[in-house]
Amino acid sequence: MKTFFNVQDLGPLQAALKEAEEVKANRFAYQQLGKNKTLLMIFFNNSLRTRLSTQKAAMNLGMNVIVLDVNAGAWKLETERGVIMDGDKSEHLLEAIPVMGCYCDIIAVRSFAGLSDRDYDYAETIVGQFVKYSGRPVVAMETATVHPLQAFADLITIHEKWTELNANPSNQPSHKRPKVVLTWAPHCRALPQAVPNSFAQWMNAADVDFVITQPEGYELDPKFVGDARVEYDQHKALEDADFVYAKNWSCPGVKNKGNYGKILSKDASWTIDSEHMSWTNYGYFMHCLPVRRGLIVTDDVIESPHSLVIPEAANREISAEVVLKRVLETL
Numbered sequence: 001m002k003t004f005f006n007v008q009d010l011g012p013l014q015a016a017l018k019e020a021e022e023v024k025a026n027r028f029a030y031q032q033l034g035k036n037k038t039l040l041m042i043f044f045n046n047s048l049r050t051r052l053s054t055q056k057a058a059m060n061l062g063m064n065v066i067v068l069d070v071n072a073g074a075w076k077l078e079t080e081r082g083v084i085m086d087g088d089k090s091e092h093l094l095e096a097i098p099v100m101g102c103y104c105d106i107i108a109v110r111s112f113a114g115l116s117d118r119d120y121d122y123a124e125t126i127v128g129q130f131v132k133y134s135g136r137p138v139v140a141m142e143t144a145t146v147h148p149l150q151a152f153a154d155l156i157t158i159h160e161k162w163t164e165l166n167a168n169p170s171n172q173p174s175h176k177r178p179k180v181v182l183t184w185a186p187h188c189r190a191l192p193q194a195v196p197n198s199f200a201q202w203m204n205a206a207d208v209d210f211v212i213t214q215p216e217g218y219e220l221d222p223k224f225v226g227d228a229r230v231e232y233d234q235h236k237a238l239e240d241a242d243f244v245y246a247k248n249w250s251c252p253g254v255k256n257k258g259n260y261g262k263i264l265s266k267d268a269s270w271t272i273d274s275e276h277m278s279w280t281n282y283g284y285f286m287h288c289l290p291v292r293r294g295l296i297v298t299d300d301v302i303e304s305p306h307s308l309v310i311p312e313a314a315n316r317e318i319s320a321e322v323v324l325k326r327v328l329e330t331l
């Protein structure tokens with residue numbers, strides 16, 4: 001595997017889930033694979049889980065790890081060509097990227113959407129340059145439009161819980177395939193679409209019944225929605241759900257490009273509380289974290305035994321380890 005952005009990069013999902021299970025059972029089995037290999041993690045944005053879990057995964061594989069926070073100590077980087085660099089940006093990304101490539105074997109990049117120019121963000125302009133100029137395999141740690149390490153960890157979490165529920169005869173779920181609902185929820189800031197985009201892409205590829213619910217104007221890009229059922233009535237969407245995946249995202253600008261990145265609604269009736277969960281099939285609550293309580297979800301729901309937010313975060317180590325292992329195997 002030379003790049004990791006999309007679900008297709010991982011090949012058949014059943015094989016990937018099996019590999020995740022093996023890695024989880026013995027996470028130090030491939031210590032030799034990463035020996036004397038270096039992972040460089042570049043952060044243009046903040047992180048708790050991605051930073052810690054990806055570093056831990058690399059260490060499990062015997063790798064050396066360098067972490068660079070671009071905004072804390074590196075030169076400020078110019079990203080556009082053709083500009084006269086007489087402002088506060090001292091170095092151009094087009095020199096910085098090949099230089100970074102000199103010091104490592106794999107580059108992992110976090111670079112969020114700017115949310116001002118839809119075409120620029122959806123062309124993946126920044127990470128595209130890492131792919132083109134670093135000379136190294138590139139792993140997405142949340143780019144302008146995708147967050148595949150999160151979506152893979154979410155799939156592992158759903159697969160584990162569903163397997164556990166099916167293994168208990170007194171607890172036989174009523175559905176053959178889990179019903180998974182991605183629901184928009186309100187937030188005070190404009191957030192990217194990377195998490196819902198990737199979640200939709202991965203759920204469409206997985207063996208689940210997938211529904212997306214959001215207010216008018218929040219339609220995700222059709223390339224990620226695929227054949228998913230879209231239901232504007234949140235109550236209807238949540239009925240009988242086994243897994244409720246809440247997330248805020250700003251306007252993706254599909255129906256009106258001028259609204260790209262804007263907050264169109266703060267409707268508190270979309271906040272996931274115990275009444276919302278009562279419409280589900282004893283469903284489980286999921287969120288990638290960090291989450292703002294009182295906006296996305298209430299305290300009682302996130303703290304309940306049916307909250308999977310901590311197992312999801314724990315599985316970030318596993319998704320990252322499978323991905324780095326696959327990349328190391330092709331070096």
Ligand SMILES: NCCC[C@H](NC(=O)CCC(=O)O)C(=O)O
Nearest residue numbers: 142189191192195288289290292
């Ligand atoms: N990687 C997980 C989510 C990262 C980001 N959330 C945030 O920026 C939340 C920030 C805040 O709540 O202030 C997002 O939605 O894409």
Ligand SMILES: NC(=O)OP(=O)(O)O
Nearest residue numbers: 047048049050288289
């Ligand atoms: N879920 C996630 O990616 O968390 P961080 O933004 O803290 O890395």
